[in-house]
Amino acid sequence: MSGIEIKNLTRVFGDVKAVDNVSFSVPEKTFTVLLGPSGCGKSTLLRMLCGLESATSGQVFIGGKDVTSLEAARRGVSMVFQSYALFPHLDVKENIQFGLKVRRVPKAERAEKTQAAAEIVGLSGLLDRKPANLSGGQRQRVALARSIVSEQSVCLMDEPLSNLDAKLRAEMRDEIRSLQQRLGLTVVYVTHDQVEAMSMADQIVLLDAGKIVQAGTPAELYTRPESVFSARFVGIPPMNILSIEMSDHDDFPAALSKTVNSNPSIGFIGVRPEHISVTSTGLPVTVFGTDYFGGETVVRAHYRDSTIYFRCADQPDIKPGDELNISWPEKQTHIFDQNKIRMASD
Amino acid sequence: MLMETHKRHLLGWALFTPAAILLIAFTHYPTIATFINSLFSNSSIIRPSRFIGVEGYQDLFDDPVFWKVFSNNIWLALGTIPTSIGLAIIMALIVNKAVPGRSFLRIAYFTPTMLPMIAVANIWLFFYAPEIGMLDQVLGLFGIDSHNWLGNPSTVLPAIIVMTIWKEAGFFMIFYLAGLQTISPELAEAAELEGSSRWNFFWRVQYPLLLPTTLFVLINAFLNSFKLVDHLFVLTKGGPDNASNLILYYIYETAFSFLDISYASALTVFLLLLLAVTALAQFYFVDKRVHYR
Ligand SMILES: Nc1ncnc2c1ncn2[C@@H]1O[C@H](COP(=O)(O)OP(=O)(O)OP(=O)(O)O)[C@@H](O)[C@H]1O
Ligand SMILES: [Mg+2]
Numbered sequence: 001m002s003g004i005e006i007k008n009l010t011r012v013f014g015d016v017k018a019v020d021n022v023s024f025s026v027p028e029k030t031f032t033v034l035l036g037p038s039g040c041g042k043s044t045l046l047r048m049l050c051g052l053e054s055a056t057s058g059q060v061f062i063g064g065k066d067v068t069s070l071e072a073a074r075r076g077v078s079m080v081f082q083s084y085a086l087f088p089h090l091d092v093k094e095n096i097q098f099g100l101k102v103r104r105v106p107k108a109e110r111a112e113k114t115q116a117a118a119e120i121v122g123l124s125g126l127l128d129r130k131p132a133n134l135s136g137g138q139r140q141r142v143a144l145a146r147s148i149v150s151e152q153s154v155c156l157m158d159e160p161l162s163n164l165d166a167k168l169r170a171e172m173r174d175e176i177r178s179l180q181q182r183l184g185l186t187v188v189y190v191t192h193d194q195v196e197a198m199s200m201a202d203q204i205v206l207l208d209a210g211k212i213v214q215a216g217t218p219a220e221l222y223t224r225p226e227s228v229f230s231a232r233f234v235g236i237p238p239m240n241i242l243s244i245e246m247s248d249h250d251d252f253p254a255a256l257s258k259t260v261n262s263n264p265s266i267g268f269i270g271v272r273p274e275h276i277s278v279t280s281t282g283l284p285v286t287v288f289g290t291d292y293f294g295g296e297t298v299v300r301a302h303y304r305d306s307t308i309y310f311r312c313a314d315q316p317d318i319k320p321g322d323e324l325n326i327s328w329p330e331k332q333t334h335i336f337d338q339n340k341i342r343m344a345s346d
Numbered sequence: 347m348l349m350e351t352h353k354r355h356l357l358g359w360a361l362f363t364p365a366a367i368l369l370i371a372f373t374h375y376p377t378i379a380t381f382i383n384s385l386f387s388n389s390s391i392i393r394p395s396r397f398i399g400v401e402g403y404q405d406l407f408d409d410p411v412f413w414k415v416f417s418n419n420i421w422l423a424l425g426t427i428p429t430s431i432g433l434a435i436i437m438a439l440i441v442n443k444a445v446p447g448r449s450f451l452r453i454a455y456f457t458p459t460m461l462p463m464i465a466v467a468n469i470w471l472f473f474y475a476p477e478i479g480m481l482d483q484v485l486g487l488f489g490i491d492s493h494n495w496l497g498n499p500s501t502v503l504p505a506i507i508v509m510t511i512w513k514e515a516g517f518f519m520i521f522y523l524a525g526l527q528t529i530s531p532e533l534a535e536a537a538e539l540e541g542s543s544r545w546n547f548f549w550r551v552q553y554p555l556l557l558p559t560t561l562f563v564l565i566n567a568f569l570n571s572f573k574l575v576d577h578l579f580v581l582t583k584g585g586p587d588n589a590s591n592l593i594l595y596y597i598y599e600t601a602f603s604f605l606d607i608s609y610a611s612a613l614t615v616f617l618l619l620l621l622a623v624t625a626l627a628q629f630y631f632v633d634k635r636v637h638y639r
Binding site: 050052072073074077078079081082083085087088089098099101102103146150 | 530532533535536537538539540541542546550551554555
């Protein structure tokens with residue numbers, strides 16, 4: 001039993017509501033990502049989970065037990081910090097077994113567990129090194145091993161990959177994810193990188209200004225964003241959003257323009273870059289840039305005051321300055337009201 | 347081309363000269379002169395100075411006052427250094443935490459360090475004065491007889507040790523505070539999550555990470571225990587019966603009260619050697635010593 005339940009959790013710093021009445025649950029042995037822009041309260045939320053920060057109000061349950069007022073060490077969680085929090089004067093072995101020593105685990109058992117954890121993360125040959133003599137990725141592994149050796153079933157991670165280069169980050173993403181599944185860990189993982197969130201999570205909790213904007217699977221967030229904020233936060237390039245007020249509805253696909261004309265409460269429409277294609281009629285845009293990625297090209301264009309991104313396969317014959325018409329299947333349109341909230345369409 | 351090089355040389359010398367003059371006039375020349383003086387006897391009207399070689403240094407080893415003064419210095423070092431370092435660490439740990447009134451505490455701990463030694467001595471003169479002094483007044487409340495703390499050979503050195511600790515601990519605290527602040531707060535959080543107690547965290551993490559600081563402080567404290575004598579002028583003049591006399595003050599007495607320049611020079615060279623060896627040890631250790639980052 002290691003599921004997590006968070007109820008109406010709030011944390012106020014002075015007059016800043018860092019976390020504002022947040023509730024969600026993390027099923028046992030699943031991977032939940034807290035995603036959001038910088039300063040939205042992800043770290044604060046995570047720190048309240050493990051007890052390094054106290055809650056202003058609300059409750060935290062771990063394994064069905066109310067741990068809100070329990071001290072950090074007794075909550076049954078381990079944590080991987082952004083800067084790894086390795087003890088610089090201790091070698092890898094001592095770093096891994098720091099907690100075991102604190103808990104007075106007998107020496108033989110300690111050595112055995114350390115060895116096992118080091119093997120899991122592929123550090124066996126480096127046990128005598130000091131952290132200063134390790135690469136970023138290796139330090140990251142030490143932090144992971146320390147968390148594994150604690151044998152807690154809940155593991156919290158605060159931007160653990162943000163200090164690594166892009167290639168290593170992709171590798172470690174896979175590794176952390178497979179580790180979580182192999183060991184059956186319940187993981188809560190903080191990041192502001194939506195690629196990490198999409199590729200690792202069972203559940204994404206998207207936060208903005210201390211509040212939950214949307215919670216769901218990566219696919220739900222991508223295909224059914226609850227608001228313009230979700231729509232634009234998830235996906236690269238972000239979803240194209242057009243204000244109804246600033247657009248000529250006759251340029252939209254025919255069926256869409258009928259819907260828009262008949263429903264005055266629609267405020268914005270959105271469409272993903274991959275659903276747009278160049279057509280003979282449709283929305284007139286002026287290209288101002290293209291980004292070639294090999295398999296595809298992302299075209300950047302202006303429609304009136306809005307910027308539109310769309311994807312084309314390979315390398316299309318499109319140059320900056322070109323005037324094109326674009327269109328998209330009507331059912332791929334996301335419709336939002338004047339308050340930028342998704343409208344029930346179906 | 348040649349002109350260019352000439353000009354650059356000229357500029358180099360111009361920049362170097364002022365510093366060189368100061369260094370030579372006030373450091374190198376006096377040092378060498380002292381060394382030379384120590385090899386010659388004092389001149390008087392009837393007898394001119396003559397070469398005596400290492401005789402002055404032999405006198406030093408046969409001089410019971412020198413040994414008394416030297417052992418006083420060692421006792422002073424042993425009495426002040428461990429205690430003031432211990433206090434400094436405790437104070438630094440206290441003011442490093444987010445306790446209420448933290449900035450006030452920091453200033454309070456640091457104040458004795460900012461005072462000149464003479465002022466410190468005057469304050470403590472008031473504490474130690476027999477009968478009317480604060481110490482005797484307080485002890486009097488408990489029915490303890492008055493003491494002449496600074497007049498009694500058995501209490502005078504301990505009294506000076508206590509005062510020196512009071513003066514130095516705040517200074518060392520600053521180094522420990524700086525040392526503590528280089529330790530990432532995440533380490534404390536990681537340890538806290540593992541269930542490490544304050545005490546465990548101090549021994550396993552903070553103390554070892556402060557080792558370079560301790561080494562630095564240790565050597566400075568040792569040097570200071572030989573260099574600080576200002577308070578003797580106010581408090582005891584080295585008395586009674588040399589019970590509180592220290593090498594530097596003894597040198598001053600020998601040179602300017604007993605007018606024995608030759609012997610004072612030998613003493614000075616001895617002290618210089620001692621300090622030089624310590625300073626070299628400092629360079630060696632502090633540089634070689636584990637640097638974790
Ligand atoms: N100890 C504190 N005292 C005062 N304000 C704080 C404190 N900790 C966080 N805050 C504020 O709370 C808000 C949320 O901070 P938090 O660190 O949780 O953001 P975050 O989502 O983790 O951001 P980032 O991605 O930059 O790490 C911010 O506005 C921050 O300034
Ligand atoms: Mg953060």
